[in-house]
Amino acid sequence: MATIRDVARLAGVSVATVSRVINKTDFVNPETAAQVLKAIEQLQYEPNAVARGLAGKKMGIIALILPDILNPFFPALARGVEDEAQKKGLTVILGNSDDLGLKESTYIKDLKKKYVDGFIFASNTIREEDVESLRKEGIPIVLLDRGLNTASCPVIRSNNRAGAKLAVQHLIERGCQKIAHIYGPQEFITARERLLGYEEVVGELEGYSPSLMVSGKFDIESGRQGVEHLLTRHPQIDGIFAGNDLMAIGALKALRERGILVPEQVKVCGFDGISLTEITEPELTTVAQPIYEMGGLAARILLNEIEGGGRENTIIELDVALIPRKSTR
Amino acid sequence: MATIRDVARLAGVSVATVSRVINKTDFVNPETAAQVLKAIEQLQYEPNAVARGLAGKKMGIIALILPDILNPFFPALARGVEDEAQKKGLTVILGNSDDLGLKESTYIKDLKKKYVDGFIFASNTIREEDVESLRKEGIPIVLLDRGLNTASCPVIRSNNRAGAKLAVQHLIERGCQKIAHIYGPQEFITARERLLGYEEVVGELEGYSPSLMVSGKFDIESGRQGVEHLLTRHPQIDGIFAGNDLMAIGALKALRERGILVPEQVKVCGFDGISLTEITEPELTTVAQPIYEMGGLAARILLNEIEGGGRENTIIELDVALIPRKSTR
DNA sequence: ATCACAGATGTAACCGTTTACATTGCTTTC
DNA sequence: GAAAGCAATGTAAACGGTTACATCTGTGAT
Numbered sequence: 280m281a282t283i284r285d286v287a288r289l290a291g292v293s294v295a296t297v298s299r300v301i302n303k304t305d306f307v308n309p310e311t312a313a314q315v316l317k318a319i320e321q322l323q324y325e326p327n328a329v330a331r332g333l334a335g336k337k338m339g340i341i342a343l344i345l346p347d348i349l350n351p352f353f354p355a356l357a358r359g360v361e362d363e364a365q366k367k368g369l370t371v372i373l374g375n376s377d378d379l380g381l382k383e384s385t386y387i388k389d390l391k392k393k394y395v396d397g398f399i400f401a402s403n404t405i406r407e408e409d410v411e412s413l414r415k416e417g418i419p420i421v422l423l424d425r426g427l428n429t430a431s432c433p434v435i436r437s438n439n440r441a442g443a444k445l446a447v448q449h450l451i452e453r454g455c456q457k458i459a460h461i462y463g464p465q466e467f468i469t470a471r472e473r474l475l476g477y478e479e480v481v482g483e484l485e486g487y488s489p490s491l492m493v494s495g496k497f498d499i500e501s502g503r504q505g506v507e508h509l510l511t512r513h514p515q516i517d518g519i520f521a522g523n524d525l526m527a528i529g530a531l532k533a534l535r536e537r538g539i540l541v542p543e544q545v546k547v548c549g550f551d552g553i554s555l556t557e558i559t560e561p562e563l564t565t566v567a568q569p570i571y572e573m574g575g576l577a578a579r580i581l582l583n584e585i586e587g588g589g590r591e592n593t594i595i596e597l598d599v600a601l602i603p604r605k606s607t608r
Numbered sequence: 609m610a611t612i613r614d615v616a617r618l619a620g621v622s623v624a625t626v627s628r629v630i631n632k633t634d635f636v637n638p639e640t641a642a643q644v645l646k647a648i649e650q651l652q653y654e655p656n657a658v659a660r661g662l663a664g665k666k667m668g669i670i671a672l673i674l675p676d677i678l679n680p681f682f683p684a685l686a687r688g689v690e691d692e693a694q695k696k697g698l699t700v701i702l703g704n705s706d707d708l709g710l711k712e713s714t715y716i717k718d719l720k721k722k723y724v725d726g727f728i729f730a731s732n733t734i735r736e737e738d739v740e741s742l743r744k745e746g747i748p749i750v751l752l753d754r755g756l757n758t759a760s761c762p763v764i765r766s767n768n769r770a771g772a773k774l775a776v777q778h779l780i781e782r783g784c785q786k787i788a789h790i791y792g793p794q795e796f797i798t799a800r801e802r803l804l805g806y807e808e809v810v811g812e813l814e815g816y817s818p819s820l821m822v823s824g825k826f827d828i829e830s831g832r833q834g835v836e837h838l839l840t841r842h843p844q845i846d847g848i849f850a851g852n853d854l855m856a857i858g859a860l861k862a863l864r865e866r867g868i869l870v871p872e873q874v875k876v877c878g879f880d881g882i883s884l885t886e887i888t889e890p891e892l893t894t895v896a897q898p899i900y901e902m903g904g905l906a907a908r909i910l911l912n913e914i915e916g917g918g919r920e921n922t923i924i925e926l927d928v929a930l931i932p933r934k935s936t937r
Numbered sequence: 938a939t940c941a942c943a944g945a946t947g948t949a950a951c952c953g954t955t956t957a958c959a960t961t962g963c964t965t966t967c
Numbered sequence: 968g969a970a971a972g973c974a975a976t977g978t979a980a981a982c983g984g985t986t987a988c989a990t991c992t993g994t995g996a997t
Contacts, residue, residue: 611984
């Protein structure tokens with residue numbers, strides 16, 4: 280591989296001039312520039328990213344840390360991030376944190392050493408101190424679905440509350456009168472907000488009881504268990520709003536096992552809009568987040584910060600959309 | 609951040625000695641080493657990975673290039689790779705190639721500049737020349753599911769042929785007599801092998817006709833279309849072996865739409881063992897590949913090559929396992 | 938006493954960029 | 968006609984490690 284010095288030699292200029300031509304960082308006589316360009320072409324020269332990284336403390340890499348790529352929510356997010364990064368010539372490092380603060384801290388420590396340009400965290404466990412320390416060192420970071428209103432960095436999330444209300448209202452419109460909710464872990468702000476949205480709408484219904492809410496863990500199995508608990512307490516429920524699609528799928532399974540027809544006897548609505556909802560039987564009504572777009576947006580905001588742009592610390596709340604399908608027909 | 613020179617100064621030794629202590633690359637007097645360690649501790653020193661990378665041409669990063677993380681096959685693979693890499697202190701760059709040779713070449717070009725330690729390609733489109741050029745430059749590479757018997761590098765795949773035979777035999781055991789096959793794109797060796805396995809078993813059956821094979825594209829929609837074609841030609845089929853799980857899911861959908869009962873009237877078997885097969889209705893019988901383990905294995909082999917180990921160019925064929933579920937009961 | 942050699946460490950070049958500062962040659966200004 | 972200013976480019980010091988080679992000491996062999 281040719282180096283910048285080879286180019287300089289061939290073009291009969293100094294390395295500084297070559298660097299200037301490459302980066303357009305300073306004025307260079309057009310004729311000289313042409314010479315340099317010719318030499319670059321001739322030698323098939325490509326700047327070495329690591330040397331650049333060392334000099335500039337930026338490797339042209341962004342880190343995407345998410346709980347688990349196996350969770351069907353995250354591939355779309357990752358793809359959104361990657362496509363956007365790719366467009367701008369950056370690459371993406373992927374890390375699975377399993378929602379473990381320790382793993383996240385480890386990633387931060389390791390990746391700082393590698394001069395990654397910035398971080399995107401889809402995480403509920405990230406520590407405020409970690410965020411702070413990154414900020415202090417001038418390393419941009421974007422958070423997804425994170426609580427802190429005291430945001431010291433940009434946060435992107437969906438309008439979970441409004442989405443939950445959409446879901447419940449939809450169930451009501453479809454004739455449900457006794458609507459249960461399987462909520463997710465309350466340390467996740469998404470789960471809390473969805474629960475609040477549910478309560479807000481359903482609280483006014485007659486015959487409503489707090490025991491219509493059962494907890495789940497955002498996975499299939501707990502959705503199934505949630506339904507079992509619910510049915511023993513409230514055999515007469517006719518609508519279930521699950522805190523996410525996975526739990527809704529679990530709910531579907533449990534209902535089927537018990538011979539309860541969906542949507543005839545009980546209607547089910549999920550949340551997230553992952554692609555799995557299209558392959559269940561019946562297909563699942565859900566409140567869709569623009570997952571792919573969220574990833575793209577996160578990347579764009581991060582890149583903007585990397586390029587020295589905004590330091591806005593905005594909280595961006597994206598709209599969600601109800602997708603009616605067979606499970607609530 | 610402290611540098612190696614800070615450590616050297618504090619410990620009263622030269623940077624070379626510090627480097628030796630850190631890397632255990634040479635003998636150092638235990639007392640001196642202790643001094644150095646103390647200084648490291650005191651300064652909270654951590655070697656800069658980029659500087660290291662520049663000097664050693666290795667950034668401690670491996671690249672995983674796959675067609676599309678949105679395809680439910682790949683998250684498990686990615687997770688397998690990441691977990692293994694993580695264990696050895698490496699990080700993973702993720703790239704989506706969309707099975708486009710051009711994108712792959714671009715990744716190679718970009719990532720070479722970043723001194724990634726090695727590549728894992730889950731790809732059918734990678735060009736032989738690209739493989740060669742990497743090899744020539746001494747950059748290790750591992751291929752998944754790639755054809756070339758002229759392997760100039762390690763290749764990992766499942767025993768697709770044997771798996772297909774398992775599937776068809778299973779259908780026969782369950783009483784199927786007219787077994788169709790929806791095969792995947794024949795440029796994929798996996799698809800070819802599975803087709804061969806199918807033919808091998810089914811060719812001996814009486815009433816077998818080549819028109820029982822229809823092509824698909826390894827996605828849900830083409831599985832559905834495949835079934836539609838099949839049913840017009842052969843209304844009496846009672847078993848379908850799909851070339852992968854996604855097409856099997858499409859098949860399930862199409863059958864349901866037509867009111868054909870699975871498994872009562874037609875039994876369906878997929879291939880891959882992705883987690884989606886557990887949430888369909890009925891749950892899908894499939895030939896499972898050890899996807900997560902394949903990822904882990906690929907990473908391990910790659911790391912071994914990176915550390916200067918084998919240059920074995922083995923083709924490793926992993927066993928698959930039939931998982932009988934409701935769709936063939 | 939001398940030589941060879943091994944143990945322990947230091948020196949400085951190198952990896953391939955970026956960039957602050959210096960230099961050079963002209964033009965402009967009073 | 969000297970001072971000032973600007974355009975264009977060069978020089979060399981970073982960035983933070985690794986490592987080939989040099990150096991110095993002490994030891995056993997001859």
